[in-house]
């Protein structure tokens with residue numbers, strides 16, 4: 001498979017590049033920042049430059065595109081206009097260029113940030129009230145509608161997942177609202193203490209990075225006729241609060257303590273689901289998570305010494 005990835009230097013991109021390389025794909029990994037992947041072709045690409053993006057697509061002629069370039073939720077609140085250009089306008093231009101370049105399938109991730117304060121927080125249904133309060137979530141909700149529109153009106157095979165917070169050992173995420181989960185592990189090992197920007201009992205849905213990558217590959221491999229959703233699928237892995245993760249970490253590092261100093265991200269987190277109903281993803285393409293909180297912690301303790 002010939003593939004193109006945008007935002008390939010980010011938390012998901014780095015792991016996806018490795019998974020696609022193992023699958024034997026011919027990869028062009030792009031990002032606005034320089035990439036350093038040995039044995040993989042890379043290019044610098046700013047997705048807000050629609051002409052440059054078009055040229056890359058026409059030149060590389062990928063069969064599959066994984067569009068991961070984005071500003072995450074917290075970074076978006078500091079730069080709302082730029083965030084809209086990256087998260088929504090560039091996605092529109094990418095979909096257009098994919099049609100012209102004859103791309104077979106596109107993966108573009110949505111987020112639980114597309115939900116809002118009037119969304120039911122427990123077992124959030126696939127179809128429900130969606131009134132996001134952050135500009136990141138507003139762009140994700142608009143992007144979901146755009147993805148379905150391009151599928152229905154233009155025949156572009158776009159596939160998407162509403163990702164919850166993603167936790168993995170290899171990358172210290174920056175700019176999101178669920179970053180605390182990775183930061184807590186790093187600070188537990190390096191400092192023995194962590195200052196958390198959310199209140200202790202704010203429960204959020206989370207996914208271990210290996211489950212996230214597997215979800216992308218499984219959704220992309222599904223036969224098109226099996227997919228009943230062309231906006232974005234709910235998926236659920238596990239849910240935990242900062243206090244629950246702190247307690248889990250204390251089982252390994254008993255002296256570890258968190259200090260709680262909530263900031264603007266608290267309002268975003270409180271407007272997002274605690275758990276999601278992912279029954280349609282399970283039925284349509286066989287989604288099933290493999291990591292719960294215990295398995296996530298075991299995997300993090302095993303891998304973190306390589307990165308900290």
Ligand SMILES: NC(=O)c1ccc[n+]([C@@H]2O[C@H](COP(=O)([O-])OP(=O)(O)OC[C@H]3O[C@@H](n4cnc5c(N)ncnc54)[C@H](O)[C@@H]3O)[C@@H](O)[C@H]2O)c1
Nearest residue numbers: 007009010011012032046047068069070109111163165166
């Ligand atoms: N990580 C999560 O918890 C999470 C949760 C829900 C959804 N998502 C979505 O998954 C996708 C990937 O997220 P991630 O966690 O890897 O994010 P990330 O912030 O780690 O990576 C995003 C990448 O996009 C690049 N980028 C930013 N502006 C760009 C531009 N103008 N042109 C090209 N590249 C640009 C950045 O350099 C970065 O490498 C995003 O769409 C994000 O909204 C992530």
